[in-house]
Amino acid sequence: GNSVTQMEGPVTLSEEAFLTINCTYTATGYPSLFWYVQYPGEGLQLLLKATKADDKGSNKGFEATYRKETTSFHLEKGSVQVSDSAVYFCALSLISSGSARQLTFGSGTQLTVLP
């Protein structure tokens, strides 16, 4: 089946530190890959996405590159801010014949950035 494995949290960093959150996936086809972010008390929001191998998604200083050879989509940011404190979810979406393309989520990684 399809699955997403994320780095276990929580992750605590100081402001301006470098961030990496690891994500690997298992899929029976060629998925699209996503990072969603959930701020406290809110729903998930799309952070970035990549639809094919070697694509790089980027947004708000975050980046992730679709690596087919390592089945990975690690999230990185060069300098985190306190406002980046949130839960980050890696997800994949596969086209299945006759059905909508639902997302399979990882377990989420809690990030706390200290001033």
Added chain:
Amino acid sequence: DARVTQTPRHKVTEMGQEVTMRCQPILGHNTVFWYRQTMMQGLELLAYFRNRAPLDDSGMPKDRFSAEMPDATLATLKIQPSEPRDSAVYFCASGLTQGQGSGANVLTFGAGSRLTVL
């Protein structure tokens, strides 16, 4: 900004009571998803609809949960009777899916309905 609206935001009820959660998807979106989030299980897909037709509700306990879309502007998730293990945050999300081979599936999530069953 277009939003997915969920009500109620918070609900506390007693075991055995009926609970109905409502969702207004973004106008023009043709897919609607219900997810449940708990600390132990993370995000679980309960059900989803395309063009108001239920496509998969295999993630939902059938004996007590039901999901419907009476019209394109309203999706409901009902629990009857509710149990303490149903306590969770329930998210609705909507998206636009056009055919089998186009685009990536980007979903817009609502803020969630936090349910506590005592």
